[in-house]
Amino acid sequence: MKSFQATLLASTAILVSGCMSAQLYDGPKRDRDEVARITGDPVVTAGSPVTVILRQVDGRDIGMTQTTVEVLEGTHNLLVDCRIAETKAVSRHALEVEVFGGRKYRLRAQTGPALRECTGVTLESQN
Secondary structure, three states: OHHHHHHHHHHHHHHHHOOEEEEOOOOOOOOHHHEEEEEOOOOOOOOOOEEEEEEEEOOEEOOOOEEEEEEEOEEEEEEEEEEEOOOOEEEEEEEEEEEOOOOEEEEEEEEOHHHOOEEEEEEEEOO
């Protein structure tokens, strides 16, 4: 029973840590209206048919536990993986995006017919 509880605790810690945010600018933490938040999907999903995972921002690797990054306003280069659960296909996409302080953004997959392939990834503003 103790090993089950330890496994459950470890799994919960991984899932909770998947919601962590990474600061990708130098200096002290800035106010929300000064940074843009870019969010992808967690690496571990619960049956999601399509998963969009942020891998790099401006050449900096993103840890497996980070689903959100905070960047300064401006143009940024993103490297993103798009996974299709049914086919187990993974495609990599490079995006150049312009973001604005105080806004939240979400990575979204563009898929082919019947969710069989990821044809592209876009960054959508949530504000």
